[in-house]
Amino acid sequence: MALPAALVLALAVSACGRKEAPAPAPRPVVAMPAQADERLPAWTLPGEVQARYNTPLSFRVGGKIIERQVRLGDNVTPGQIVAKLDPADATKNAAAARAALSAAQHQLDYARQQLDRDRAQARENLIAATQLEQTRNSYASALAQRDQAAQQAALSADQLKYTTLQADHAGVITAEQADTGQNVAAGTPVYQLAWAGDIDAICDVPESVLAGLAVGQRASVTLGPLPGQTFTAILREIAPAADPQSRTYRAKLTLESPSPEVRLGMTANISFDNRSANGLTTYTVPATALFHDGKDPAVWVVKPQEDTLELRRVQVLRYDARTVTLSQGLNAGERVVWQGVHTVAAGEKVRAVAPLHPEDFAS
Incomplete structure (x- = not known):
């Protein structure tokens, strides 16, 4: 059905007078181009010089210490005797075990002779078969008793030997934990031995x-008592879990070519100096620029030409008080939003503006 001419004319006039709503103005955001770090920020941590291996020296049997042959700070060699226990009881046990072994051996010899006689008589049908079986059983029992006595004699001899404490490795005595005349149980530390060889910081x-450290990384070590000397160290171990009290992670670095002046227990300043020239390109941005895509760290990047926002996942190498150092996810020159990261959305049209005081973010 055709519309009346007046209605058609009214609709046409109404359409001509309608105007489209203007597009919203781009939101201004504080953003700056990412610039690759020429050198990663370095940090210095206090430390201490220690031997790579420290082991307690203890007796494997209990007793009364009657002699100590080394003192704190003495150097020892492998196999050197460092302390002795009263051997009286161990000597008696060893003597008793040897006597028991002698008696068991005599009983075995007698049982063997009896078995030989019974075998000869059995071949002549002079004894019953059951008697031969009893003789064989007696011989087997005597053999087992002799073996048991032999093992007991060997154990007693070892326990007598254990009354003498020897150093397992070359090193230096760093602690004395028991004194002459003291009764100690098996396993009670008597000395602490720091092995000679590798020295750790x-x-x-x-x-x-923690994110900026990796096993194999190099560091510079300076020692308080040795001013003017710098040593190179290699990070060889990072604790897998934090200390429950300090919430820090223990790191161990091995000194390369330490001089003879380096002594255990010296205070150290360990400086980790990473460089992007090692193949790692990093970018340092204000901590306020960090956002999260789920559980992953991310930043907002202003797309070129389009001036729209893109959420980009990144990898954080290091957290500092006011900045974060990123190792992956950015390219040089890309504009990163520095402020208001929680008030924008992906695809939003923005207008990048420089911060009024950039030094406040980077300080």
């Missing part, structure tokens, strides 16, 4: 810089 790493 030990430090506790806060979790804020």
